[in-house]
Amino acid sequence: MAELVAVIASTHHPFYYRASTSTGPDRPDFADEWVRKVEAFRATLTAARPDVLVMVGSDHFHQLWLDNMPQFLIGKAPFYDANFYNEEREFGLPRMLMTGQEDLSAYLLREGLDAGFDLAFSNELRIDHSITCPIITLRPQNDLPIVPVYTNIFAPPLPRPRRFVQLGQTIRELVEAWPEDKRVAVIGTGHLSLELGGPRQFGPHGPDPEFDAKAVEWIAGGDLEGCLSEVTLDSLHLPGNATHGFMDFMLMMGVAGEGRKADYVDTYDLFHTMEAYFTWYPKGAGK
Amino acid sequence: MSKYLLDKFLFAVDRDPELVERYREDPRGTVTWWEREEANRILNCHSGEASTWLRFDDDEREALATHDYPALFDLGAHPFLTLTLFIAMFERDHEPLGFQLEYARRLADRTLPYPDITT
Secondary structure (H helix, E strand, O other): OOEEEEEEEEEOOOOHHHHHHOOHHHOOOOHHHHHHHHHHHHHHHHOOOOOEEEEEEOOOOOOOOOOOOOOEEEEOOOEEEEOOHHHHHHHOOOOEEEEEOHHHHHHHHHHHHHOOOOOEEEOOOOEOHHHHHHHHHHOOOOOOOEEEEEEOOOOOOOOOHHHHHHHHHHHHHHHHHOOOOOEEEEEEEEOOOOOOOOOOOOOOOOOOHHHHHHHHHHHHHOOHHHHHHHOOOOHHHOOOOOHHHHHHHHHHHHHHOOOOOOOEEEEEEOOOOEEEEEEEOOOOOOO | OOHHHHHHHHHHHHOOHHHHHHHHHOHHHHHHHHHHHOOOEOOOOOOOOEOOOOOOOHHHHHHHHOOOHHHHHHOOOOHHHHHHHHHHHHHHHOOOOHHHHHHHHHOOOOOOOOOOOOO
8 A cells, every 4th residue: 555655835936946056146145045945845855755746736827728727637647748938938947857657647536536526637748837846846856756736726716725625635545545555745836925917026025924924834733724714715815816826735734634733844035925845744754 | 808818818929939029029010910810719729720709808909019017917817927928028128026026016006806817
């Protein structure tokens, strides 16, 4: 039986790659500390010795478009090319190629459908920075097969927050019941408060530090019910117009489990948005 | 209201490096051409198949033709699409982050709730 060896929730900051690889006068003053924090976070995944990564993220109008928009989609392919021209252009992200764990994709699709999620699938999925950023930060050698899980946090009408949590809970149950002797880590990325294309964008910190503090507390403490009691599709407009990406953090809280405190928590207050890094070890660290 | 078509224009231009430059240099000409030749093309469909009914409202066409991103915000265009494309076109004319901050300043009087972006 498969083992869920780590659950990881993170922000996905497309500027990390450029900041961490720049040198000389181009290197921003926050880069060294950012690298230090990311490397410490990376060690939490390395310690879990995973064989397979289930990667939860969201397409940013790259392959998925308004003429045919899935709410939840699982990639099922032997390979995934990654990153797009406009991500290369704006963020300097490299083109990447990842291997797929196709049997786990097939299993999650079949069992997920039977569990009540009408999951879409893709046999030719090019993935974007919501999944490549955590590969760059957490597994830069890019040597593990993945199963991409895409959620719609972007193009309303969106599923409600509770649905994200339920999908996370189901992913956990299914991974733990996968009849393969593999060590699986589930990694999901989203945002805390975030504004894009609005008056509060690119400020000296995230648009709503109060929301960010509360969000970190919910996630770190595994306070799913507290979080669900305050977060709605409407309320998420208040901290910033792109804050619906927080629902991917809620999905990851669903994977981690109600009341499960994170084993590792770190944050980094940057301009524009706060970085936040969480790791849970369902079986205990080092098992 | 044809928010979907506004978004389709921003999406289609943003993904094509030549169109990004063409829209930067000749916004009105690009919008006119695109609405005539491209607006009804169904993406991810058999080539040659097209819709028959998509057109901009006058205020939408004018906002695109004048690079008026505050107006696009007010019309409910998806802010991620607008921001991404306008950064591609105009970031190069400013100091680092200068365009993003000017963008925020030009929208500074917008208050919650923002225009609905549901298509």
